[in-house]
Amino acid sequence: MSAKKKVQKSWLRRGRIVLAICSFVMLTMLFVALSGTKMFAFMAKAQFIPALLAGNFLVVALVAIVTLIFGRIYCSVVCPLGLFQDLFNWLTKRLGGKKQARRFEYSEPKSILRYSVLGVFALLLVFGVAGIAALIEPYSAFGRMMTDLMQPAATGVNNLLASMFGDSFGREPFVAINAVALSVSIVTFVVVALLACRSGRTWCNTICPVGTLLGCAAKVAPFKVRIDESKCVSCGLCGKMCKSSCIDTKNKKIDYSRCVDCFDCIENCSVGAIKFTTASAIVKAEAKTDDKPAEGGVEDGSRRRFITTALATSVAIPAAWAAKKTDEVAAAVSEKKPSERKVAVSPFGSLSHKHLNDHCTSCHLCVSKCPNNVLRPALGEYGIAGIMQPVMDYSRGYCDYECTTCMDVCPAGALKPLSLDEKQATQIGIAVFNKELCVVSESSHACGNCASHCPAGAIRMVPDYTAPLANPRGNQRYKLFPQIEEALCIGCGACEYHCPAKPFSAIHVEGLEVHKA
Amino acid sequence: MTKISDKVESLLNKKVSRRSALKAMALGGVAMAGGSLLSSCGGEKKTEATTVTPEGLKEGKVTMRTNPKNGDDISLLGFGCMRFPTLSNGRINEELTQQMIDYAYEHGINYYDTAWMYHGGDSQRVIGNCLRKYPRESYFLANKMPPTAQNLADAKRIFQEQLDLCGVEYFDYYLLHNLQRQSQWDDFYMAQGVYDYLLEEKKAGRIRRLGFSFHGSPELMEYLLNQPVDWEFIQIQMNYLDWEDPNMQARELYEMIAAKDIPIVVMEPIRGGALASMGERLVEMMTEERPELSPAGMALSFCATYPAIMCVLSGMTAMEHVVENVNTFIDFEPLSQKANDTLLEVARLHKANPSIGCTQCEYCMPCPYGIDIPHIFQIYDRTSQELNLPDPNGPHDREFMRKRRLFLNRYKNTIAERATAEFCINCGQCEPACPQRIRIPRQLDNIERLVNELKHI
Numbered sequence: 001m002s003a004k005k006k007v008q009k010s011w012l013r014r015g016r017i018v019l020a021i022c023s024f025v026m027l028t029m030l031f032v033a034l035s036g037t038k039m040f041a042f043m044a045k046a047q048f049i050p051a052l053l054a055g056n057f058l059v060v061a062l063v064a065i066v067t068l069i070f071g072r073i074y075c076s077v078v079c080p081l082g083l084f085q086d087l088f089n090w091l092t093k094r095l096g097g098k099k100q101a102r103r104f105e106y107s108e109p110k111s112i113l114r115y116s117v118l119g120v121f122a123l124l125l126v127f128g129v130a131g132i133a134a135l136i137e138p139y140s141a142f143g144r145m146m147t148d149l150m151q152p153a154a155t156g157v158n159n160l161l162a163s164m165f166g167d168s169f170g171r172e173p174f175v176a177i178n179a180v181a182l183s184v185s186i187v188t189f190v191v192v193a194l195l196a197c198r199s200g201r202t203w204c205n206t207i208c209p210v211g212t213l214l215g216c217a218a219k220v221a222p223f224k225v226r227i228d229e230s231k232c233v234s235c236g237l238c239g240k241m242c243k244s245s246c247i248d249t250k251n252k253k254i255d256y257s258r259c260v261d262c263f264d265c266i267e268n269c270s271v272g273a274i275k276f277t278t279a280s281a282i283v284k285a286e287a288k289t290d291d292k293p294a295e296g297g298v299e300d301g302s303r304r305r306f307i308t309t310a311l312a313t314s315v316a317i318p319a320a321w322a323a324k325k326t327d328e329v330a331a332a333v334s335e336k337k338p339s340e341r342k343v344a345v346s347p348f349g350s351l352s353h354k355h356l357n358d359h360c361t362s363c364h365l366c367v368s369k370c371p372n373n374v375l376r377p378a379l380g381e382y383g384i385a386g387i388m389q390p391v392m393d394y395s396r397g398y399c400d401y402e403c404t405t406c407m408d409v410c411p412a413g414a415l416k417p418l419s420l421d422e423k424q425a426t427q428i429g430i431a432v433f434n435k436e437l438c439v440v441s442e443s444s445h446a447c448g449n450c451a452s453h454c455p456a457g458a459i460r461m462v463p464d465y466t467a468p469l470a471n472p473r474g475n476q477r478y479k480l481f482p483q484i485e486e487a488l489c490i491g492c493g494a495c496e497y498h499c500p501a502k503p504f505s506a507i508h509v510e511g512l513e514v515h516k517a
Numbered sequence: 518m519t520k521i522s523d524k525v526e527s528l529l530n531k532k533v534s535r536r537s538a539l540k541a542m543a544l545g546g547v548a549m550a551g552g553s554l555l556s557s558c559g560g561e562k563k564t565e566a567t568t569v570t571p572e573g574l575k576e577g578k579v580t581m582r583t584n585p586k587n588g589d590d591i592s593l594l595g596f597g598c599m600r601f602p603t604l605s606n607g608r609i610n611e612e613l614t615q616q617m618i619d620y621a622y623e624h625g626i627n628y629y630d631t632a633w634m635y636h637g638g639d640s641q642r643v644i645g646n647c648l649r650k651y652p653r654e655s656y657f658l659a660n661k662m663p664p665t666a667q668n669l670a671d672a673k674r675i676f677q678e679q680l681d682l683c684g685v686e687y688f689d690y691y692l693l694h695n696l697q698r699q700s701q702w703d704d705f706y707m708a709q710g711v712y713d714y715l716l717e718e719k720k721a722g723r724i725r726r727l728g729f730s731f732h733g734s735p736e737l738m739e740y741l742l743n744q745p746v747d748w749e750f751i752q753i754q755m756n757y758l759d760w761e762d763p764n765m766q767a768r769e770l771y772e773m774i775a776a777k778d779i780p781i782v783v784m785e786p787i788r789g790g791a792l793a794s795m796g797e798r799l800v801e802m803m804t805e806e807r808p809e810l811s812p813a814g815m816a817l818s819f820c821a822t823y824p825a826i827m828c829v830l831s832g833m834t835a836m837e838h839v840v841e842n843v844n845t846f847i848d849f850e851p852l853s854q855k856a857n858d859t860l861l862e863v864a865r866l867h868k869a870n871p872s873i874g875c876t877q878c879e880y881c882m883p884c885p886y887g888i889d890i891p892h893i894f895q896i897y898d899r900t901s902q903e904l905n906l907p908d909p910n911g912p913h914d915r916e917f918m919r920k921r922r923l924f925l926n927r928y929k930n931t932i933a934e935r936a937t938a939e940f941c942i943n944c945g946q947c948e949p950a951c952p953q954r955i956r957i958p959r960q961l962d963n964i965e966r967l968v969n970e971l972k973h974i
Contacts, residue, residue: 162930170926173934336935396934402973445885445944453939500886500942 012276013263016076024083030409031146031368032154044365044411046078047139048210053130053359054413064217071218071225075204075211075260081138082204082260084145085196089243092197102240104200106248109255114205114212121209129385130414134361138208139411141188143363144388148177148185148377151368175367176376176396181388200243205258215257222278225259225266227252231273238265238274337503338395344381345392345429345491345511348399349407349415352514353382360414362388366406372397374493375406389414392428394493394509401455401492424456427516429491429509431458431484437506440479444469450482450495450507458488459495459507482507524574525836528620578625579846582827584780586749587726589689591657591828593821594846595628595782596621598644599635600832609636609643617839618647624843627656628828630752630782631683632694633663633675638682645683658685659782661694661730662715664701672711676718687722690782691715692752693729699737702744712746726750730784735769742777750827752782756792757819757860758867759785771823780827783820787831792816796870796902799863806856813838814845815852819860822851869908870901873960874953881947881957889936890947890957896927897964909970921971928968938965 023043030040045051051059063074075082093101117136124133134140155172162169195202204211227238229252239249242265246258266274347366350356367375367390378391390406392399404423407415418426431450440447451459463478482495484507491509499505580593596618602610618629629648631640641660648656660679666672680686693706693715706712718724730752731738742748751774759765774781787793793813795803803815810818820829833839852860875894884890900906900923907920928937938961947957 162926166930167923167926170922170929172929400973439942443944445942445946447942447944449940449942498939500940 010263010267013267016073016261016263019077020083020086023078024080024087027080027083027142028146028150031143031365032150038369038405038409041365041409041411043078044139044143044363044409047411048074048079048214049137050139050361050363050411050413053125053361054411056411056413063214067214067217067221069221070223071221071256071259071261072211072214073261074214075201076262079138079204079210080142081192081208082201084142085192085201085203086243086262088193088196089200102237104240104242104245106239106242106250107245109258110206114207114215117207118209118212130358130360130412131362131382131385131387131389134363134388135184135188136207136209137361137363138204138210140361140363141192143365143368144181144185145189147175147364147368148181149189151175152177173373173396175373176393177367178377178379180379181362181364181377184388200245201258201260202245204260205244205246211260212257218259219256221256223276224256224279225254225261225263225274225276226279227254228273228275231271233271233273235270237270238268241265241268335502336395336505338393339496339505339508341381341508341510343429343511343513344378345394345493345509346382346515347375347390347392347406347415348404348423348426348428348515349410349418350390350428350515351416353386354513356389356414357382357386358414359412360386360389361412362390363411364388364390365409365411366390366415369405369409370397371403371405372400374399392491392493392509392511394496394505396497398453398493398497399491401490401494422517424490425517427490427512429493429511430486430489431491431495431507432510433482433484433507434504435481435506437501437504438481439501439506440481441467446480447500448480448482449498449500453494453498454489455492455494456488456490458485458490459483460485524840528616528836528840574840574844575847577847579843580821580849581625582780584726584750584827585778586780589657589726591628592626592846593826593829593849594626594817594842595630595659595828595830596626597784597830597832598629598631598640600834601636601640601643602834603636609639611643611646613836614643615647617833617836618644620836620839621833621843622648622651622656624847626843628659628690628782628830629656630659630690630784630830632661632692633679634665634694641679641682642684645685649684653685657689658683659690659692660688661692662711664695664697666705666711668705669709669711669714672709672714676715676723680723687725689725690750691718691724691727696729696731696737696741697733699740702741728752728782730782731770735766735773738770738773742773742779748777748779750780750782752784752830754785755781755783755820755826756786756788756816758788758792758864760819760864761861762864762868771825775823775825779825781823781825783826783829786820786829787813787816789832790834795863795867796872796904798902798904799867802859802863802866806859807852810845811841814841815856815860817842817845818849818852819857821846821849822857866904869911870904870906872898872901873955874898875955876953878952880950880952884941885944885946886940886942887936888938888941888961889932890961892931893928893938893961893964894955896924896931897960900924900927907971909967909974913974921974925968925971938962938968941965 026040026043030038030043045054045056046059048060048063050056051063063078066073076086096103121133121136124130152174155174158169159171162171192203205215232252234249234252236249239245239247243262244258244260246255247265248254261276263276266276344353346353346356350360362377364377367377374392374394374397375390376393377388378386380387381391382389401424402420404418404420407417407423410417435441438447439445448461451461459482461480462483464481465478467479469477469479491511493509495507496505496509499507581590582593583590602613602617604610629644631644633641635641636643644658648658660683662672663675666675680688693702693712696702715724715727719727726749728748728750729741731741732754753767753770753774754765755767755771759767761768771781793811793816795812800812803810803812807815807818817829817831820826831838831842833842873894875891875898877891877895879891881890897906900920905920905923907917907924911917941958941961943958943962945958948955951957
């Protein structure tokens with residue numbers, strides 16, 4: 001140990017940061033990547049609440065065991081909302097310098113608030129109002145921000161690039177996000193980001209139900225961040241730099257229900273008095289010495305300005321572009337209006353509206369990943385309990401017969417992972433034909449676009465003997481209209497999407513509250 | 518090319534500005550340009566073919582081959598009489614045809630191939646007229662028994678009429694026209710005795726050599742070759758596009774006939790002009806091999822290089838064709854094995870990259886259902902011309918994935934959301950408006966299918 005050095009390297013902290021960056025990048029990519037990749041879907045499946053809802057007990061048990069032994073590592077490595085806060089905390093430190101880095105101080109735990117929120121959350125889940133509970137569920141809150149805010153920005157950048165280098169980038173449609181989902185995401189973003197900038201992990205330690213739950217488990221963990229009182233010089237630095245505000249420096253005590261195992265204190269302690277270890281092992285241990293200066297110790301104004309500007313532009317430009325392109329697309333398709341359904345169509349694998357409402361945490365991963373842009377967050381289609389949960393919208397796309405992406409990625413079991421065969425044998429809705437709207441009724445053109453695009457072969461064009469075609473030579477012919485064989489229709493919406501009738505499709509899908517398999 | 522157009526100008530004694538000639542040439546190769554350029558000159562008085570030989574054009578006569586069956590010396594380039602230049606009323610431009618035949622004859626072409634069905638029968642009359650001034654034994658005239666003949670009496674009537682139309686006493690080469698099905702041979706030529714009748718005519722000296730022209734399968738060829746008949750020549754469709762084609766199987770046909778030492782006359786060596794207007798990249802590949810030859814010259818040389826070929830017929834429509842083709846065949850230089858392989862590669866690439874041929878005139882627009890027809894076709898043709906069209910049935914290697922991404926990106930970036938091919942309902946309103954006679958709904962359907970297949974890879 002060298003007295004010259006203020007900061008000593010903690011391999012635990014470095015490792016935590018590396019893992020955190022990895023999972024943050026993977027989760028961000030999972031939501032934002034446009035190419036439909038679901039490579040990182042395992043990161044979504046590793047999330048606690050979705051795993052709990054999905055009955056994925058392996059993940060639940062793993063998280064529980066790790067927390068019971070090592071504390072809330074989950075919150076610092078796996079939870080994307082936690083990492084999101086760490087990002088803003090880090091930015092504040094970088095931009096605000098030493099003063100900002102030392103802005104924290106110990107506070108008493110807000111136990112009553114925490115446990116009440118946890119209780120309400122649990123009740124909401126138990127009574128099948130996952131949609132409301134989802135508002136504070138950390139993974140879903142992150143997912144919504146990514147899908148509703150970041151993905152449109154990414155799409156904007158992509159489309160900008162596509163307009164410049166058309167052969168290398170393909171234009172992508174914007175995900176259809178409604179005002180409610182957008183507002184919720186913006187509010188979440190602002191609240192969580194501001195809280196992180198002001199006071200670190202306050203969200204995690206007052207609101208987050210997962211944080212509260214894991215906090216209880218962490219209390220009994222044998223491995224903990226511990227202060228070696230024999231070494232401690234009571235400088236109080238660890239407390240000032242603890243984003244969880246959980247180090248009571250006066251009493252040399254740590255509130256383990258709030259400690260997220262970030263290990264910052266270990267590195268910040270100039271005398272090496274803090275260790276991550278078991279109680280019995282808090283004996284002298286050799287601190288490793290290293291002469292390298294701490295990374296990024298020096299700051300200067302130009303770098304700060306650069307970061308600020310880059311950050312601002314990277315959000316502003318794509319957002320502006322996105323808005324513009326959305327208008328253009330809207331203009332191009334304005335003649336077509338979404339069909340008005342009596343019963344909403346819920347996605348394949350959701351089994352029933354009720355199952356979806358009970359399990360979905362509205363993380364919008366399915367919305368983000370749907371390659372055909374069919375899914376969008378619901379408004380009132382499922383009632384208030386299902387707000388923001390995914391609903392099928394066939395005005396901008398149809399459900400690909402050969403695709404199971406949404407079910408593959410759903411981490412919460414709200415969309416059960418059906419095989420392709422099972423999906424193709426499932427009925428989520430039934431096509432309904434409205435002859436008055438059909439282009440064949442009005443014009444002399446033959447159509448049949450619904451029948452030719454039906455992947456299930458459920459639509460047949462049959463002559464209407466009351467509608468003869470003018471045909472001077474040869475046999476008398478009649479107009480052909482679609483006839484739907486309900487038993488075969490799966491409700492994929494290919495007919496509705498391809499119908500040329502405007503503004504409303506002459507054929508549309510009516511949903512089934514309970515899917516038929 | 519310039520040299521040829523100079524030559525043609527001097528031949529026709531018509532002041533065509535070099536620029537307009539060049540411009541016309543540039544428009545899709547010799548085949549197309551020649552037609553429009555020359556038909557406008559059709560009314561001009563002919564002058565004698567001059568001896569002016571612009572630089573670059575070879576002097577002399579075309580290369581000859583000998584029919585091993587009978588020792589006939591036949592020009593390797595033959596004159597096909599199916600595509601004579603026509604006037605605006607659809608009739609043959611006889612004056613221009615005469616000039617073209619004269620030029621051909623003077624440069625040693627001595628094989629002229631007509632048929633009952635060409636130009637509604639008029640081809641026979643015109644070629645007869647054109648050749649009348651030359652000694653009868655100095656050229657070979659080929660004619661054919663049409664597949665439309667009903668019975669023996671009909672065949673006899675037709676044969677007599679053919680002699681009369683051509684104004685000749687005999688045909689040097691006579692073919693059973695367009696054998697495609699075994700029944701044609703079995704029922705018409707054998708059961709009805711038409712073949713025996715033709716043998717009689719041969720004995721009588723009104724037919725010198727008897728053969729057939731063929732558009733059937735190798736199995737049928739096998740059958741015909743095994744008939745107790747001495748075929749003195751056989752005419753098949755052959756060109757580098759059909760050589761390895763699984764349907765046309767030109768290579769197999771060629772090898773079967775060559776194995777029997779029967780001389781072959783080639784038809785459609787340029788595939789009705791299609792091989793004269795290949796994509797830019799493909800032309801570059803060919804030019805690398807033989808810079809002095811045009812794509813049409815390459816196509817003709819491909820056929821003429823094979824030893825069993827007695828004569829390559831070219832249905833020449835314009836003076837340019839005659840001058841250029843004759844130039845290719847004076848001191849004919851066979852293609853190297855490498856050049857031959859290049860052409861087969863060109864064929865493969867051409868087939869993998871077909872073109873719709875949309876010229877973006879937008880006559881089809883506006884589509885009542887909002888399909889962006891011209892741009893959809895433009896993307897397809899552009900990608901195809903660059904040899905970048907992905908083939909979903911081929912290997913899905915990196916090159917394929919690159920092409921796939923390129924094509925899908927272009928498609929997504931150019932075509933608006935509800936203007937893609939999948940929204941075509943096949944109403945057909947566009948089709949009559951298309952000057953290129955593109956079967957628009959069908960092509961849109963093909964593109965939709967391609968896009969769909971690519972999306973699902």
